[in-house]
Amino acid sequence: MKVNVNYENKRNLILEAFYKLVAELGMENVSITKIAKAINIPSSLIFYYFKNKQELIYGLIDYMFDRCIDVSIPPVEMSNKDVKGEFTKFIDSMFSVKGALDIDSRVYFSCVNIALRDKKAKEKFIAYTQQANEKLLRYIEYFKDKGVINCDNATEIVYYLMVVIAGLQDTLDFLDDHEKFKCIVDFHKKQLFRFLAFIE
Structure with missing residues (x-):
């Protein structure tokens, strides 16, 4: 041991x-x-x-994703009786794009570049995305079952959220204006709440 x-x-x-x-x-x-x-x-x-170095690179991809999966999709406290408050906290945490802050963009995009040319590296990215989607789907279905949000298809909400969060992460990398970024995040959160018929 x-x-x-x-x-x-x-x-x-x-x-x-x-x-x-x-x-x-x-x-x-x-x-x-x-x-x-x-x-x-x-x-x-x-x-x-x-x-060899290729195996080291695969290890780096795993290491990077292990660091960010729990941060980019924060845990939901299902024992919290204030389910609305928990949903707001969950979305606020997701939209803080903390995963992007915890993972260096230069490392991430270096690994993406390799995944575009290497089948095994690409499979690792696909597996991570599926794992993240499944975790997020469990949470969206939980909030739906609790009547906090209204959606016909939880899977579509997951895809929507993942695309928005990825876009925000890219924006954060290239937008050197904290106030403007906050306005963009607030806009997307309001759109999401409206889309899910969530009333704060």
């Missing part, structure tokens, strides 16, 4: 160093040697955990 914990810890240490270097230098400028130097281990030891 201890060996497995140590193995996972060392593996995560390598991935964390890789993540930070990609954020700083870009994927194309990060070598195994630079990763090893950043955490003061021999380069050969990285190959004990990842058989």
Whole structure:
């Protein structure tokens, strides 16, 4: 058991160093040697955990998504008797695009670029999207069942939300105006509440 914990810890240490270097230098400028130097281990030891750089990149994609799935779709407290308040808190948290703030865009888009050319990397993105959609669908159906929102098709709401949130994340990356971004977020939240017949 201890060996497995140590193995996972060392593996995560390598991935964390890789993540930070990609954020700083870009994927194309990060070598195994630079990763090893950043955490003061021999380069050969990285190959004990990842058989080649491609496997290391797949590990980075998993590491990135593990960091953001719980943040980008925050948990719903189903024991909260104030279901309306819980829905508002949930939407506020989703629209804060905290997942975008916790994941460095340079790392994310480097991984997207790889997924556009690499079948296995693309499958990882698809699997993450499905996992995120399923989690969000459970929450939307919960709020629908509680009578807080009104929608004929919860799956369509999930797709709508995921597209809006992705668009907001991209906007956040390129819009250097906090007040303007807040106005855009508020507009989309109001549209969503109207769409779902939610009355605050």
